[in-house]
Amino acid sequence: MKPFLREKVPVNFEDVPDTTSFEAGYLVTKNAGWRNVRPVIDTAKCVGCLNCYLYCPDGVIFKKDGKVAIDYDFCKGCGICKKICKVQAIELEAEK
Amino acid sequence: MAKQFLSGDEAFAYGIRLARPHVISAYPITPQTIVVEKLSEFVEDGSLKSEFIHVESEHSALSCAIGASSVGARAFTATSSQGLLYMAECLPYAAGGRFPIVMMNANRSTALPWNIYGDQRDSLSQLDSGWIQAYAENAQEALDLALLGYYIAENKAVSTPFMANLDGFVLTHTYEVVDVPSQEQADEFLPLFETENKMSLEKPKNLAFSAGPDTNSIFKYKEHIGILNAKSVIAEAEGKFEAIFGRKYTGLTENYQTEDADYILITLGSISGLVREIVDKLRKNGEKVGLLKIRYMRPFPNEEIAQAVKNAKAVAVLEKDISFGNEGAVYTNVNSALQKAEINIPSSNYIGGLGGKNISPQEIEDIFAEIKSGISDIKFLGIGGV
Incomplete structure (x- = not known):
């Protein structure tokens, strides 16, 4: 379960x-x-093997409604998931 | 209360048994070994119901204690010398995490040259690690510090780990008659460990997280305030301690004949006993000398030292430590206390007892004679073939 994220980290002494x-x-x-490229999963190609989940150094791969998904709040765009995907279901798209 | 004939290490182990920690994780090292052996015997014979974890190193010993403390257990560990330095990485983890662990450190020299005997360079090198540091003078005080340590460390406003230091061999291995309190008295003094850090499925927590530049200073400031809060909690703890056990302690320092003293020797640990005897001897000759014993190096007794020496003509600091390239660390701290209080008197540093070298009564008399000269100096004892 992902914890509740605030817009800003509390920085006041009391908080x-x-x-x-x-x-x-x-x-x-x-x-x-600082993410330059974002991995995007083609859910039609994805077979749900979760190899990307095992290799992701930031632990941002998760399952949503039975499909593999990526948490873009923490993904750094390293592209390891694309490299490790055996069915080429992940493409990197430039961040705008 | 029962009188027993105990070494300093044994006395500390008896104190820890009375404190009933949930978890003990320790790795043996001379001259601390007896504490670990004794506690494992207590667990074996069932007189202490603790989880005794045999770890593979001091780094793991403190890491285990941190893990146990982080989910609400009362934890104990013990070490010495190279072992303390090996666990040095974990010391600020325990302090920054505000985990009220009690640790006994048997003060011992650090290599090289290899040496197993007592001096205080191990613990004094860790003054900045964020731990409370107490120095025992005798085995009774050692036992009492085990109980006082948890009381002080676990106070919510303090929440700081507590290092009780015993001079290697001089205290750890010598025997004296020690009052061992009853379990009922100990329970009356030391309440159960209450902490918000509990393993809970209802209120899961993020343990030992990171804090970036935006909040890090606030965490460090709160840590600083926590250890400063120990000053008043030490006084409160010693008041309750006296009421239950009948033994009185005097806070961060102990003054002996300092009130009208012209010349005051400041020291810490077991050597204080010998200095007290020399003060008595010189007093009989009409010399106005006194002893200021530092009981706690952190929090540091700035005000107490200034108050005790403000009417003296000169002071000296005798310590078993050298911060290479400068002077003894205790001396640096004492001079800072004097300067802040605008006390401008000669102040000398005597560095002795390194690697277990004996400090003789004559050397202490000589120190009192020399500081009358009014010259501030930094001197090593024991390098002239005494």
Whole structure:
């Protein structure tokens, strides 16, 4: 389950936790700003083997409604998923 | 309460048994080994119900303790010298995570040359790691620090790990009569560990997360405030301790004959006992000398030191440490306390006891004689074939 993401990370003294054990996702926000290319899955070609899930260094591959999907809030666009895909179901598209 | 004949290491192990940690993870190293052996015996004979984890290194020992503490367990570990340095990576993890672990460190020299005997260079090199640092003078204080340590560390406003230091061999391996409190008394003093850090499926948490430049300073500042909060909690803990056990401790420092003293020797750990005897001897000769024993290096007793020495003509710091290329770390800290309080008196540094070298009564008398000269100096003891 993906934690709730705030638009901005709390930076006020009172809002920052006292310890480093706290509600998951509290100090996390979208982190994909430097992505130049985005992987796009052709769900018609995808056979759901989840090889991309095993190799993704950022852990952003997940399943949505039974189909493989990508969490673009954290995907850095490295392209490993495209390389590892055995059925060429993933293409990289330039970010605009 | 029962009197027993115990070494410093054994006394500490008895103190830990009274504190009833859920998890003990430790790796043996001279001169700390007896603590680990004793605690494993307690677990074996059923007198201590703890999970005793045999780890493969000191790095793992503290990592285990951090893991246990992060989900709500009271955790203990112990180490010494190279072992402390090996776990050094984990020290700020424990402090930054605000995990109230208690650790006993047997003060021992660091290599090279290889040496298993006592000095304080191991723990003093870790002053900046974010841990509370206490220094015991005798085996009784060692046992008591095991209980006080958890009380102080686990206070919510403090939430800081606690390192109790015992001079290697001089304290860890010498025997004395120690009052061992009853379990009922210990339970009355030390409440159960209550923490919000619990493994919970209802309220899952992100443990030991990262914090970028935007919030990192706030975390570090809160960590700093936490260890400063220990000052008042130490006083509170010692008050409750005295009420239950009848033994009195004096906070971050202990003053002996400092009130009207012209010359004050500042030191820490077991050597304080010898200095006290020399103070008595010189006092009989009419010399106005005193001892200031530092009990806690972190939080550092800036105000207490300034208050104790403000009317003195000169002070000296005797320590078993050298920060190579500068001076002893305790001396640096003491001078900072004096400067902040605008106390401008001669202040000398005596570096002794390195690698277990004995500090003789005569050397302490000589220090008192020398600081009367009014000259500030940094001197090594034990290099002239004493």
